Every structure is written in structure tokens, then in C-alpha cells.
Amino acid sequence: xxxxxxxxxxxxxxxxxxxxxxxxxxxxxxxxxxxxxxxxxxxxxxxxxxxxxxxxxxxxxxxxxxxxxxxxxxxxxxxxxxxxxxxxxxxxxxxxxxxxxxxxxxxxxxxxxxxxxxxxxxxxxxxxxxxxxxxxxxxxxxxxxxxxxxxxxxxxxxxxxxxxxxxxxxxxxxxxxxxxxxxxxxxxxxxxxxxxxxxxxxxxxxxxxxxxxxxxxxxxxxxxxxxxxxxxxxxxxxxxxxxxxxxxxxxxxxxxxxxxxxxxxxxxxxxxxxxxxxxxxxxxxxxxxxxxxxxxxxxxxxxxxxxxxxxxxxxxxxxxxxxxxxxx
Amino acid sequence: xxxxxxxxxxxxxxxxxxxxxxxxxxxxxxxxxxxxxxxxxxxxxxxxxxxxxxxxxxxxxxxxxxxxxxxxxxxxxxxxxxxxxxxxxxxxxxxxxxxxxxxxxxxxxxxxxxxxxxxxxxxxxxxxxxxxxxxxxxxxxxxxxxxxxxxxxxxxxxxxxxxxxxxxxxxxxxxxxxxxxxxxxxxxxxxxxxxxxxxxxxxxxxxxxxxxxxxxxxxxxxxxxxxxxxxxxxxxxxxxxxxxxxxxxxxxxxxxxxxxxxxxxxxxxxxxxxxxxxxxxxxxxxxxxxxxxxxxxxxxxxxxxxxxxxxxxxxxxxxxxxxxxxxxxxxxxxxxxxxxxxxxxxxxxxxxxxxxxxxxxxxxxxxxxxxxxxxxxxxxxxxxxxxxxxxxxxxxxxxxxxxxxxxxxxxxxxxxxxxxxxxxxxxxxxxxxxxxxxxxxxxxxxxxxxxxxxxxxxxxxxxxxxxxxxxxxxxxxxxxxxxxxxxxxxxxxxxxxxxxxxxxxxxxxxxxxxxxxxxxxxxxxxxxxxxxxxxxxxxxxxxxxxxxxxxxxxxxxx
Numbered sequence: 084x085x086x087x088x089x090x091x092x093x094x095x096x097x098x099x100x101x102x103x104x105x106x107x108x109x110x111x112x113x114x115x116x117x118x119x120x121x122x123x124x125x126x127x128x129x130x131x132x133x134x135x136x137x138x139x140x141x142x143x144x145x146x147x148x149x150x151x152x153x154x155x156x157x158x159x160x161x162x163x164x165x166x167x168x169x170x171x172x173x174x175x176x177x178x179x180x181x182x183x184x185x186x187x188x189x190x191x192x193x194x195x196x197x198x199x200x201x202x203x204x205x206x207x208x209x210x211x212x213x214x215x216x217x218x219x220x221x222x223x224x225x226x227x228x229x230x231x232x233x234x235x236x237x238x239x240x241x242x243x244x245x246x247x248x249x250x251x252x253x254x255x256x257x258x259x260x261x262x263x264x265x266x267x268x269x270x271x272x273x274x275x276x277x278x279x280x281x282x283x284x285x286x287x288x289x290x291x292x293x294x295x296x297x298x299x300x301x302x303x304x305x306x307x308x309x310x311x312x313x314x315x316x317x318x319x320x321x322x323x324x325x326x327x328x329x330x331x332x333x334x335x336x337x338x339x340x341x342x343x344x345x346x347x348x349x350x351x352x353x354x355x356x357x358x359x360x361x362x363x364x365x366x367x368x369x370x371x372x373x374x375x376x377x378x379x380x381x382x383x384x385x386x387x388x389x390x391x392x393x394x395x396x397x398x399x400x401x402x403x404x405x406x407x408x409x410x411x
Numbered sequence: 412x413x414x415x416x417x418x419x420x421x422x423x424x425x426x427x428x429x430x431x432x433x434x435x436x437x438x439x440x441x442x443x444x445x446x447x448x449x450x451x452x453x454x455x456x457x458x459x460x461x462x463x464x465x466x467x468x469x470x471x472x473x474x475x476x477x478x479x480x481x482x483x484x485x486x487x488x489x490x491x492x493x494x495x496x497x498x499x500x501x502x503x504x505x506x507x508x509x510x511x512x513x514x515x516x517x518x519x520x521x522x523x524x525x526x527x528x529x530x531x532x533x534x535x536x537x538x539x540x541x542x543x544x545x546x547x548x549x550x551x552x553x554x555x556x557x558x559x560x561x562x563x564x565x566x567x568x569x570x571x572x573x574x575x576x577x578x579x580x581x582x583x584x585x586x587x588x589x590x591x592x593x594x595x596x597x598x599x600x601x602x603x604x605x606x607x608x609x610x611x612x613x614x615x616x617x618x619x620x621x622x623x624x625x626x627x628x629x630x631x632x633x634x635x636x637x638x639x640x641x642x643x644x645x646x647x648x649x650x651x652x653x654x655x656x657x658x659x660x661x662x663x664x665x666x667x668x669x670x671x672x673x674x675x676x677x678x679x680x681x682x683x684x685x686x687x688x689x690x691x692x693x694x695x696x697x698x699x700x701x702x703x704x705x706x707x708x709x710x711x712x713x714x715x716x717x718x719x720x721x722x723x724x725x726x727x728x729x730x731x732x733x734x735x736x737x738x739x740x741x742x743x744x745x746x747x748x749x750x751x752x753x754x755x756x757x758x759x760x761x762x763x764x765x766x767x768x769x770x771x772x773x774x775x776x777x778x779x780x781x782x783x784x785x786x787x788x789x790x791x792x793x794x795x796x797x798x799x800x801x802x803x804x805x806x807x808x809x810x811x812x813x814x815x816x817x818x819x820x821x822x823x824x825x826x827x828x829x830x831x832x833x834x835x836x837x838x839x840x841x842x843x844x845x846x847x848x849x850x851x852x853x854x855x856x857x858x859x860x861x862x863x864x865x866x867x868x869x870x871x872x873x874x875x876x877x878x879x880x881x882x883x884x885x886x887x888x889x890x891x892x893x894x895x896x897x898x899x900x901x902x903x904x905x906x907x908x909x910x911x912x913x914x915x916x917x918x919x920x921x922x923x924x925x926x927x928x929x930x931x932x933x934x935x936x937x938x939x940x941x942x943x944x945x946x947x948x949x950x951x952x953x954x955x956x957x958x959x960x961x962x963x964x965x966x967x968x969x
């Protein structure tokens with residue numbers, strides 16, 4: 084089949100201004116985008132710079148934006164995407180070094196900042212740690228992260244908030260918090276409770292959408308938020324909002340956005356900072372009702388919430404089990 | 412600019428990172444240099460698991476014997492004994508560092524069956540064991556805080572009075588060449604899969620470390636022993652783990668017969684890889700395959716087992732071949748996978764060049780001999796990586812050291828500039844590599860014979876001629892992957908020649924080396940290793956007897 088690639092390029096040794104270059108190549112049906120880019124590089128234009136290695140989505144080298152969204156080129160089958168023209172750009176939220184090669188140093192530095200290694204409470208046992216298999220199996224989902232950077236590329240929060248530690252580092256943090264052998268969960272979560280931490284995620288689902296390995300970073304972030312609140316870390320807007328949300332839905336069977344806002348912020352000053360938004364909403368007729376409205380099925384909604392709360396999995400930690408004298 | 416360290420490790424896969432961590436624990440200054448970020452290394456492709464005799468009733472002797480038999484008695488038994496004895500502690504160390512090995516119902520480490528093993532002694536993380544180990548080893552590397560030169564490509568070793576004093580390397584980001592001085596250098600740069608086409612290996616597996624060590628005077632050993640993995644996907648050639656057969660999957664021919672009953676009536680699909688690949692190729696050659704393939708049948712394992720323990724190969728087969736292994740058998744064929752041979756080392760990782768060490772897939776201790784058992788390669792990386800790192804650190808601690816000279820940097824710069832300045836005569840590196848790869852699989856494949864091997868020698872001669880005409884179209888410095896591919900091609904051509912020469916030399920059939928013109932194993936003449944030394948006019952061949960401790964060669968059946 085004939086395919087047209089529209090590649091955004093950039094050369095720091097020329098003027099470093101991004102420019103578009105089109106390549107038309109004929110490729111077999113089963114080709115991936117990476118196969119096509121390699122064909123370009125090997126036969127048409129040797130100056131095209133990109134990273135790649137494994138060709139089977141396990142090394143994480145070939146992250147790039149394909150038709151506007153981050154993806155691994157080796158996992159993108161050309162027959163699955165629009166035949167007209169495929170737009171290929173370097174990943175977002177990262178400076179470009181050359182063409183499709185981005186500067187990953189800030190990405191790694193954020194990862195290093197979370198102390199990304201196991202911190203057990205004591206010296207290891209003589210044999211293996213005895214832990215339930217489901218806790219190990221559960222970790223497969225995050226150990227599966229290949230650090231390709233796709234989630235960071237498309238993270239909406241990072242694009243406006245550069246101090247956000249980002250979905251990759253947070254998924255890695257979860258790998259330790261959820262690991263029964265790691266004993267530093269309180270310190271880890273305390274660190275992530277501050278600026279740039281878990282509450283800076285705007286819940287946009289982009290990282291879940293683009294992750295080529297189904298790591299679902301956002302779900303890990305949400306899980307850590309719940310753990311923090313279970314540990315009593317509730318003195319911040321995010322936790323207050325979550326508590327208010329549950330409370331209000333439990334009371335009225337529906338969301339009351341006016342009270343949600345009032346109970347999420349700290350003090351009148353912060354509340355006043357929302358007055359502009361409030362006035363605009365009023366002007367457009369979008370202001371939520373000021374008086375709460377209880378729906379008929381409110382008690383049933385409350386029962387659902389309670390059941391969900393009780394179904395939360397119990398976390399297993401080796402050092403706590405040892406203290407409590409419990410066996411795995 | 413010249414950088415200085417006591418120990419420099421080249422390659423940041425499992426063997427390299429393990430070596431670096433071990434060296435640093437010996438109190439010397441260590442750095443690690445890699446042409447890719449550590450987690451991109453090809454160790455992540457290992458799927459099935461890592462062997463150790465940790466289970467009740469299992470012994471290191473049993474593991475060692477299986478490995479000796481798997482090697483078709485070419486493995487050196489002193490090295491294999493070390494591997495098997497140290498395996499339990501190595502696996503426990505990985506577990507203590509955080510590898511989330513699968514557990515049994517009591518919460519203890521669980522195992523799966525693997526090829527050529529008399530017991531279930533393979534410890535695993537679903538079918539992403541290599542990925543899990545690589546991530547956890549990287550965590551430990553970050554914890555160690557040692558210096559990483561990421562995306563630096565080592566172009567050659569620097570010697571002074573026959574001793575290694577450092578390396579020359581291109582910082583890909585700036586394109587600048589630098590010298591890195593080191594009292595000891597450990598080569599752990601992995602395999603050479605791209606010498607073959609197709610191959611299960613990543614594009615980065617170009618044998619760079621092997622080739623630069625070879626050209627610096629280090630001996631290569633067992634280079635005729637190249638493993639073809641029995642289950643690589645039709646088309647893309649991607650690897651489908653032996654773990655699938657470990658969990659009970661069948662191999663079927665076109666008629667739906669489990670053909671392994673002919674060549675391995677006891678172990679069936681779980682015979683060693685050389686045996687299974689030969690059986691498959693025989694089915695295909697004799698017309699009982701379909702489209703150059705046989706079938707891997709997982710259907711009877713059921714969806715639950717497949718999704719929890721073989722999730723990655725389910726994804727690969729679906730994405731790359733459009734086959735759902737829950738519902739249909741998937742076409743597979745033998746595909747180039749792993750060199751048993753490499754830089755010859757002793758059991759401390761020391762090579763024939765003073766100051767130079769090697770470990771992992773780049774090295775040949777030799778523990779794999781004529782055929783590597785599945786799940787022994789991850790083990791090899793952590794055990795011999797550690798041993799090489801320790802030995803390199805001990806040697807460095809007692810040395811004054813000598814700097815890489817400015818003139819060495821300038822000479823290398825000129826050599827590279829000459830490459831870049833070559834006129835365009837229409838020879839592309841990619842085309843030369845492709846012709847080499849196809850020629851190697853055709854003539855140095857599962858089955859080999861004299862005429863083909865000689866033709867392969869002629870081909871490689873021509874390709875070396877063509878190499879002198881290959882040009883670099885990209886004249887920039889920053890991230891010049893075109894220049895990189897031309898430098899890598901030189902490395903691969905030297906290794907291809909090493910394979911071809913040794914395969915022609917060994918006039919018997921042993922392990923993965925099957926000569927149709929010499930179909931029998933010949934212990935009388937060939938219970939010995941073939942060693943090569945680099946010469947401008949072509950490799951110089953010598954021999955070394957196999958070390959036998961307690962297992963005398965026997966007839967090998969599965």
C-alpha cells in the first residue's frame with residue numbers, strides 16, 4: 084500500500100526551527116509505522132533521526148506523536164490508521180534534540196527523585212519474602228511500564244504545570260507503595276502529598292489512553308490518593324474535595340457543586356479567587372443551584388457508596404504483618 | 412575531553428548493571444556507558460524466567476548436569492558448577508531487591524517447567540521476566556548513584572603496552588568523541604542478533620563490544636554455536652517464549668501431529684532448543700509445514716492461564732500476526748536468537764587481554780557450550796556479571812593506571828571523519844547488512860554444510876569490499892544514527908566472519924551446530940573449543956580442550 088508520512092523535523096545544527104517533511108513510501112500491509120520510518124531512513128533520507136530498538140513494544144525507545152497522540156511507532160500498524168497521511172511528531176512536554184529524538188533527561192531526573200528502589204524495613208530474610216501471589220501478580224501491571232514516556236508526552240497537567248512529577252514517576256512510586264516488601268510507604272506518600280505530587284493530576288485520562296502497556300498511571304495515582312486519605316493525610320484541597328464529594332453525594336444522592344467548592348478550598352481568600360469563574364457561570368446560566376436538592380433515591384445511592392467503600396482491598400505489608408504476627 | 416574512572420562497564424543491560432553494582436561495592440570509582448538508556452537494553456526481551464535449584468528435592472548438581480547435557484558436553488564444567496551452585500543465592504538476591512516473582516499458593520516462590528530441565532526450576536514473572544529483572548536492576552543502579560554515560564557509543568578500546576587503559580566513545584547528543592580512561596574495562600554489551608536476518612533480537616544487538624574486544628586482541632570462543640529459537644513468530648520473527656511450552660503448549664505440523672514424538676519421545680516439546688529447532692526445520696524441509704512454519708498450539712491451556720501467565724505473547728501474536736492464541740494455533744519457525752559463543756573469559760570474567768573483562772551474552776565462559784538451556788541466560792548475566800565486576804574492581808584497586816592519550820582521541824576522530832567524508836557511491840549500510848543477514852541464515856542456519864559455508868565466506872568477502880564503499884549520508888553531528896549504523900556494520904561483518912570460519916572448521920554435529928555433511932558428534936576430535944584471534948588477513952584459529960569435572964560425555968537423548 085502507498086503511505087504518506089508527514090514528519091515534523093528539527094535540526095539544531097541548522098536554524099533549529101521545526102519544519103515538516105513529507106515522505107511517500109510503498110509498504111506491505113503488515114508494516115508498522117516504525118517499519119515505514121526505517122524504510123525512509125534506510126532508503127530515502129538517512130538524516131532522519133529517531134530512536135528505536137526492539138520492534139516488539141518492550142524497550143520503549145520509539146515513543147512519538149502519531150496523528151496528534153503519543154504512541155510507540157512499533158505498535159502502530161499502518162493498516163489500522165487513516166490512510167491519507169500520517170502525521171509524525173516528537174513527543175510532547177519534552178524539548179526536542181533533533182527530529183523525533185527528544186531530551187529525556189528531565190524525564191529520568193523526575194523518576195530518580197522518588198527514590199525508585201525497594202526500601203524494606205529490615206535486612207532481608209534468609210529465603211524469599213513470603214507474600215500472597217496476588218500482591219505479586221498485581222505488581223505485574225506496573226512493572227510492565229517500559230518508560231517510553233508516552234504518558235508524560237500527552238499529560239495535560241504537565242503541559243501547564245512543569246513541576247508535576249508526572250504519570251511515569253507516579254506509576255513507579257505506586258510500584259513500591261503497593262509492594263508488600265517496601266516499608267517506606269508513609270514517607271513516599273507524604274512526599275507525593277506535596278506540590279507536584281498526586282493531587283496535581285487533573286484526571287484527564289490521557290495517560291491511560293496512550294499507554295502502550297496498559298499501565299494506567301492515572302488509576303495508580305487515584306489508588307495512592309485513597310491510601311493517603313486512609314493514612315489521615317486529609318489537610319489539602321484534593322483530599323478535602325474527595326471527602327466533600329463523597330459526603331454530598333451520600334447526603335443528597337447527587338453532586339452539589341457549590342458546596343463542593345466551598346468545602347474544598349482553604350479559607351475565604353481562596354474561595355474569592357473563584358469569584359470570576361462564578362460570575363462567568365452566572366452570566367452563561369451555568370451556575371449550579373445554590374440550595375441543595377435531595378433526589379428521591381438518595382438512601383440507595385448512600386448504600387452503593389458504602390458498599391464500594393467496604394470493598395476496598397486490604398493492603399498487605401510484610402513489616403506490618405511481622406509486627407502483628409500475621410502470616411501471609 | 413578525557414574522563415577518568417577505576418572501572419568502566421560497557422553496556423547497561425543485566426550483566427553490565429550487575430557488574431557495575433558489584434564493582435562499586437568493592438570501593439572503587441565505577442561508571443557505566445551504554446549506547447541506549449539502561450532500560451532499553453535487550454535483557455528486557457527475555458520472557459520465560461531464570462533457573463535455580465531452590466526447590467525442595469532439587470540440587471545444584473541436577474541443574475549443572477542438565478546444563479552440561481544441554482550444552483552437548485561442550486560447556487566447561489567448572490564454570491557450569493559455579494553457575495548452578497550460585498544460582499539459588501542470585502535468585503534470592505533479585506527477589507530481595509524487589510523482583511515480583513510469581514508465588515505458589517503458600518506465598519513462596521513458584522516455578523514453571525522449561526526446556527531441557529529435569530525439574531521445574533524456572534522462576535518467573537508472568538512472561539515478562541527479563542523486563543522485570545531489568546527494571547529492578549536499574550532501580551539498584553539508580554540507588555548506587557554511579558556515573559552513567561547514557562547514549563554514548565563506544566567505538567574502540569584503547570591499549571597501552573597490550574593492556575587496556577580505556578575506551579573511545581561518541582556522545583550521541585553532541586556527536587563529540589571522548590576518551591574514558593579506566594584501569595579495568597568490562598564488556599557487557601550483549602549479543603549480535605543483527606548479524607542474522609531474520610532474528611528475534613532488537614536493532615541494537617550489533618555485537619559492538621564483542622567486535623571491539625576481538626579487534627583489540629581478545630579471543631573469541633565457540634562462535635560456531637548460534638542458537639535458533641524454536642518459536643519465533645511468522646513474519647516479524649518476534650519471540651514467543653519457551654514458557655508457553657513450559658506451561659503445556661504443543662507443537663504441531665500441517666497434519667496436526669505432535670511431531671516432537673519422533674525426535675524427543677520423553678521430553679517432547681520440552682527438549683532442548685537445538686533439538687526442537689532441528690525437528691521443526693526437518694518438518695518444514697520435508698513438506699510437513701505450512702508456509703515455512705509449524706504451529707504452536709496453546710488453545711488447551713485456556714484463556715485464564717494464557718492471560719495471566721502468557722499475556723505478552725498473546726499481545727504479540729495478536730498485534731504482529733493477527734492470531735488470537737486462545738482460539739487458534741500460531742505459525743512459528745526457528746529464528747536466530749542467541750550466540751553461545753563470545754569473548755572468551757575465565758570464571759572471573761577475565762579475557763585474554765590484561766585489564767579487559769567480559770560478561771553476559773557478549774562473553775563465553777563457556778557455560779552454554781553447544782546449546783544454551785532456556786532461562787540460563789538471565790542467570791548467566793547476574794552471576795558472571797557480578798563475578799566480572801568484582802574481579803575488575805579488585806584488579807583496578809592495585810593499579811596506578813594510565814590515561815587515554817589525546818592522540819588516541821585525535822586518531823579515532825580522523826578515522827570517523829574519513830568515514831563521513833566518503834563520496835556517495837550508492838552503497839547503503841542497510842543493504843549490506845541485509846545481504847549479510849540473509850546469507851548468514853541461509854548458510855549458517857539450523858543445518859549447515861561445507862559448500863554453503865564456503866559460499867558464505869565468499870559472500871562475506873564481497874560484503875567487506877562493499878563496506879569500503881558504504882557512505883554516510885548524514886553529515887550532522889547531533890544524534891547521527893546514520894553514522895552509528897555504519898560503525899555497527901563494521902562490527903557485525905567481523906563477527907559474521909568469525910561465525911562462518913568456525914562453522915566451517917568444526918567438522919562434526921554438536922548442539923546447535925549441525926553439519927549435514929558430518930551428521931555425528933565426534934568426541935574423539937571435537938571435544939574442544941575453537942578459538943579465534945583477529946588478524947587483518949582473516950581470523951587465526953586455535954583450540955582448547957573442554958573442562959570436564961564429573962560428567963563424562965554420553966549419548967544425548969531427550
